[in-house]
Amino acid sequence: MKNELVIVLDFGGQYNQLVARRVRECNVYCEIYSYKIDIEKIKEMNPKGIVLTGGPNSCYEEDSPSYSKELFELGIPVLGLCYGAQLMMHVLGGKVEPAEVREYGKTDVLIDKTESKIFENVSTPTVCWMSHFDYISRVASGFEVTAHTADCSVAAAENEADKLYAIQFHPEVLHTVEGKTMINNFVKNVCGCAGAWKMDAFAEETIKTIREKVGGGKVLCALSGGVDSSVAAVLLSKAIGSQLTCVFVDHGLLRKNEGDEVENVFGLDG
Structure with a gap:
């Protein structure tokens, strides 16, 4: 719908x-x-x-x-x-x-x-x-x-x-x-909106779309630790799993120890 x-x-x-x-x-x-x-x-x-x-x-x-x-x-x-x-x-x-x-x-x-x-x-x-x-x-x-x-x-x-x-x-x-x-x-x-939309449904639809577009290919994701790239990385991970490789781009503007936190969350053991 x-x-x-x-x-x-x-x-x-x-x-x-x-x-x-x-x-x-x-x-x-x-x-x-x-x-x-x-x-x-x-x-x-x-x-x-x-x-x-x-x-x-x-x-x-x-x-x-x-x-x-x-x-x-x-x-x-x-x-x-x-x-x-x-x-x-x-x-x-x-x-x-x-x-x-x-x-x-x-x-x-x-x-x-x-x-x-x-x-x-x-x-x-x-x-x-x-x-x-x-x-x-x-x-x-x-x-x-x-x-x-x-x-x-x-x-x-x-x-x-x-x-x-x-x-x-x-x-x-x-x-x-x-x-x-x-x-x-x-x-x-x-506007006459019914108000039936849910964020969970949006996430599910996005994951489905990613799978359809990527197919059997690989994806490289540049990850800064900010909200946008972090959300993108999580959705990609849920959609294609091991087909995703994240590269942490430490731009030097994160707070103390945040770079380590990003690596811990999104690294191989995250």
């Missing part, structure tokens, strides 16, 4: 991996792509939903990361977070400006539309994590403001008909007390 897919478009924010993790915690498969991904590739993948991450830029600057208006016309639900929310408004005709009062840290957010699908089972006020120096001064046509703070008139806005949602804060971080609920609401209530 094909997995339901939600994709995260990375606009340079520090929480992109965390956003994907939160989606996966809803038992929905999620992949991260650069904002430079071609629109035709997105159409081909046909995701159930799209999340736009935060980022350090101002969306109204000429050289800032952006995306075409077509993204918001695919009929696919889109959730913009922080910079992603501002970009959504900017592209669709709203207005984003430098904020007179920059918000950073835990902030009380007052929900104006408690019946919003995003804010189902979310209290008001609710504590959220803000981190922005620009703000949405005017929402795009078709949007309504759904939340605000003492210093930010648009903390959230939505176009329910087009399934477009903009959130100025970061629901993916733990400082946003009910952030997981909001992301789950987007994935389940808005």
Whole structure:
């Protein structure tokens, strides 16, 4: 059975991996792509939903990361977070400006539309994590403001008909007390995902794919001891066993004794 897919478009924010993790915690498969991904590739993948991450830029600057208006016309639900929310408004005709009062840290957010699908089972006020120096001064046509703070008139806005949602804060971080609920609401209530995906199933599918591709061949894996290469090595080992040879690349940046630990775990006796 094909997995339901939600994709995260990375606009340079520090929480992109965390956003994907939160989606996966809803038992929905999620992949991260650069904002430079071609629109035709997105159409081909046909995701159930799209999340736009935060980022350090101002969306109204000429050289800032952006995306075409077509993204918001695919009929696919889109959730913009922080910079992603501002970009959504900017592209669709709203207005984003430098904020007179920059918000950073835990902030009380007052929900104006408690019946919003995003804010189902979310209290008001609710504590959220803000981190922005620009703000949405005017929402795009078709949007309504759904939340605000003492210093930010648009903390959230939505176009329910087009399934477009903009959130100025970061629901993916733990400082946003009910952030997981909001992301789950987007994935389940808005995107309509069933939430049947499991990480165990992903591992099994990956192992099967590796076996099919490698066949009777051999694989050489350069192993640094980091998360990416370590996970790759474990999956390869489970898939093809003795057909795998790992080479430990000690780049000199590991902590004391970690190199020995890597060799102990992945060596012949590991």
